[in-house]
Structure formats: C-alpha cells, structure tokens
Amino acid sequence: MKLREITPEELNPEAYAEEQAREIRRAVGDGTAINALSGGVDSSVVTLLGHRALGDRLHTVFVENGLMRDGEADRIVKLFAGLDVKVELVRAEDVFFGALAGLTDPEQKREAITRAFYQDVFGRLVRGGGAKHLLQGTNLTDVEETVAGVKRQHNILSQLGIDPERRYGYRVIEPVLCLRKAAIRRLGRALGLPGELCGRPPFPGPALAARVVGEVTPERVALIRRATAIVEELLEGSGAFQYLAILHEDRVTGMRDGKREFGCQVEVRCWDSEDARTGRPTRLSFDLLDTMAARITGEVPGVVSVTYNVTTKPPSTIEAI
Ligand code: XMP
Numbered sequence: 001m002k003l004r005e006i007t008p009e010e011l012n013p014e015a016y017a018e019e020q021a022r023e024i025r026r027a028v029g030d031g032t033a034i035n036a037l038s039g040g041v042d043s044s045v046v047t048l049l050g051h052r053a054l055g056d057r058l059h060t061v062f063v064e065n066g067l068m069r070d071g072e073a074d075r076i077v078k079l080f081a082g083l084d085v086k087v088e089l090v091r092a093e094d095v096f097f098g099a100l101a102g103l104t105d106p107e108q109k110r111e112a113i114t115r116a117f118y119q120d121v122f123g124r125l126v127r128g129g130g131a132k133h134l135l136q137g138t139n140l141t142d143v144e145e146t147v148a149g150v151k152r153q154h155n156i157l158s159q160l161g162i163d164p165e166r167r168y169g170y171r172v173i174e175p176v177l178c179l180r181k182a183a184i185r186r187l188g189r190a191l192g193l194p195g196e197l198c199g200r201p202p203f204p205g206p207a208l209a210a211r212v213v214g215e216v217t218p219e220r221v222a223l224i225r226r227a228t229a230i231v232e233e234l235l236e237g238s239g240a241f242q243y244l245a246i247l248h249e250d251r252v253t254g255m256r257d258g259k260r261e262f263g264c265q266v267e268v269r270c271w272d273s274e275d276a277r278t279g280r281p282t283r284l285s286f287d288l289l290d291t292m293a294a295r296i297t298g299e300v301p302g303v304v305s306v307t308y309n310v311t312t313k314p315p316s317t318i319e320a321i
Contacts, residue, residue: 003140003143003177003178004178005140005178005179005180006178006179006183007180007183008180008182008183008186011179011183011186011187013186013187013189013190013191014190016187017049017052017187017190017191020049020053020175021049021052021053022053023173023175024049024050024053024054024135024173024175025053025054027133027171027173028053028054028057028132028133028173031057031130031131031132031133032054032057032058032059032129032130032131032132032133033050033054033057033058033059033131033132033133033134033135033173034058034059034060034061034122034125034126034129034131034133034134034135034170035047035050035058035059035060035061035134035135035136036060036061036062036063036117036122036134036136037060037061037062037076037080037087038062038063038068038076038203038205038207039062039068039072039075039076039079039197039200039203040137040200040202040203041181041184041185041188041193041197041198041200041202042137042138042139042176042184042202043136043137044188044193044197044198045137045176045184045187045188045191045193046135046136046137046175046176047060047080047085047135048083048085048188048191048192048193049135049175049191050135050175051085052191058135059088059125059129059131060080060085060086060087060088061087061088061089061090061125062076062077062087062088062089062090063090063092063117063121064089064090064091064092064093065092065093065095065096065113065116065117065121065207066092066093066094066096066097066218066221067096067206067207067208067209067216067221068207068208069203069207069208069225069228069229069232070225070226070228070229073089077089079194079196079197083192083193083194090121090125092116092120092121093218095116095120095121096113096116096209097216097217097218098116099112099113099115099116099120100112100113100209100215100216100217101215101217102215103215103216104214104215104249106151106321107151107152109206109209109216109321110151110152110153110154110206110321111152113154113205113206113209114152114154117154117205118157118164118167118168119167119168122134122168122170123168123169126168126169126170127169131170132170132171133170133171133172133173134164134170134171134172134173135172135173135174135175136155136172136173136174137155137174137175137176137184138153138155138156138174138176138177139176139177139179139180139181139184140177140178140179140180141180141181141275141276141277142155142156143156143159143177144277146159146160147159147160150317151317151319151321153204153205154204154205154206155205157172158172180275180276181202181274181275181276182274182275185198185199201240201241201242201243202241202242202276204319206321208221208224208225208228209221209321210319210320210321211224211228211244211245211246211247211319211320211321212224212246212247212320212321213246213247213248213249213320213321214247214248214249220247223247223264223300223301223302223303224245224246224247224266226299226300227245227247227266227296227300227303228244228245230245230292230295230296230299230300231243231244231245231268231270231292231296234288234291234292234295235270235284238270238282238284240270240271240272240282241271241272241273241274241276241279242269242270242271242273242276242279242318243268243269243270243271243282244268244269244270244318244319245266245267245268245269245296246266246267246268246269246319246320247264247265247266248264248265248266248267250265251263251264251265252265252304252305253304254297254304254305255304256304261304263302263303263304263305264302264303264304264305265303265304265305265306265307266296266300266303266305266306266307267306267307267308267309267320268289268292268296268306268307268308268309269281269308269309269318270282270284270308271313271318273313273318276318278312278313278314279312279313279316279318280312280313281308281309281310281311281312284308289308292306293306
C-alpha cells in the first residue's frame, strides 16, 4: 500500500487528532489497547492521541530495556503523570540483553530487539492483560527506510509482510504513519505535549543499541550512556536535528598518566536535517569539539579517543547500526 504523506503545511492538527481518535475508537471497539511510551516525540504523541480516544482503556507502559538514556524511565513516568497519564514501568533488561548476547551483525541485532519487544515483552503483557490492540508511533520515514532495505526499523511489521495478529496475538494501530517528524511535532504541540518533549531530538527504537558497534553488553551500553549524557548536555540548544555518541569496536593505543592505555573510541555525530531522510554534519565550533573530547576522555572510563563525523547522509546514516 502506497502511503501519502501529510506535510506539516497541509496538517490541520486539531482535525487530524479528532479523526485519528475516532479511528482508534472504531478499531478498538469496547476492548482495551496497550502502547509503549519511550519518551520520544512519536510515541509521546501517540500516547496522548490514544488517551484522548480511549481514556483508561489504554494501558501505557514504559519498557525498561536497559538500553535507555540516563534517568529516562523516571523522567518520562513523572512527566506523563503531570499530564494525567499513568505509565507503568515494565522491567525487561534481562530479556533484551539475553536476546542481544553474542550478536554483532547490525541486522541481527535489530531483529533480536524487535523479537524481544513484540514477542517476549508485549506478547506477555497482552496475554496477561487481554488487550487486542497495540498503538505505536511508526512514521513515514521509518517505513520508507525499512522498505528500501536501508535498515529494519524496530517498529515495522506489516510493511515487511509480518501479520502481528497471527504472529504475536494483537493488532497494530499506527496513527502517525503518514507524517514525518516536523508534522508530528506540530501535532504534539496542538495536543499539549510540553516543549521539553516536542522539541526533543529523535531517539531510535533500538535505543543505545543503535549506537554500539559490535556486541551490546550492559558494560558497553553503560559506557555509551555516559558519553551520550555529555554530548546531549553540550549540544542541547545547538538547534541541531539530532546528536549522538557511538561506541566503536576497535580499540586504539592512548596514554594516561604517562602509560599506555589500549582504550575505546567514541564517535560523536551531530546532524542538520529536516526529516532524517538526508543529513549534513553540523558545523560545530572547534572549541566546543575540544571541550567535548576533553570531557568524554576525562569522565568516561576507558575512552582514549573521540572523533567527529563529517560525512553527509547519504552515504552515512544517522545512527551507526
Ligand atoms: P538512520 O540511522 O536510518 O535514522 O539514518 C533515521 C532516523 O530514524 C531513527 N531511527 C529509528 N527510529 N526505530 C525508530 O523508531 C528504529 O529502529 C530506528 N532506527 C533509526 C534515527 O534516530 C533517525 O532519526
């Protein structure tokens, strides 16, 4: 099925929200639905749309997969409590790290995350709670990149020929499927999503696993989580579309306290983009890059090298995996 984009200029946020809420109510009938909130713009908008449509009949969960940014679960649960949306925290670190153990191929890692998410965590929640529908924030760029074979985005199912009802036991509703990031942000503002969430840089479904080259272990994720916190602190307010830190697999010789340290390499990426389809590296000042390198090597144990990516997308992609 060819999807027709609704551009930010075409979008009438109020009318769109009403139409989608009606559609969600029609699909769910008098049943219940479930949705995963990650704190990104897409899932936050879908959470508000779903609650507008279904009220308490929508069960919203935050899946703690062990791959999220520092303090994220707490921050998002509190933020949504302030919007009168109750979010249940589901702990599933072991499921995700178990699924990822030993994998280094990017597509296999993505598949393992998809399976852990839809089959193990949601399959269990749906069997336990009786919901027959899952609401999720798949957007047009996610679909296009997956169908084009660039990379399998974690939330793509039917477009890959997967029938979620047969495979996992629930139907999937995707209320922002025809929108891209700028339009989703517009919709979020109209729904009353706080600026702190609306203006947030995109964050991928596979979370920090999309930024660890090689095996994704709790220790390697902990390292990139610390580097990410520094990059986000320094680049917040830069106006860039997205910024991130990547952990490489290769080690290099560095020196600390006059001795050799065969350590890790972190790559920083900062993107100017409209909708993630193409991107250019932001021309950050060298002083800022200096500060970033000094802080990452000084504050993240084991890192001896920091690089800045100056490649455009394409041929690069925004994330590393
Ligand atoms: P790439 O790395 O393909 O990313 O240039 C394009 C945009 O999509 C985000 N991204 C994802 N979002 N599930 C998502 O919901 C995913 O599996 C996924 N992979 C990448 C990425 O952060 C960027 O904004």
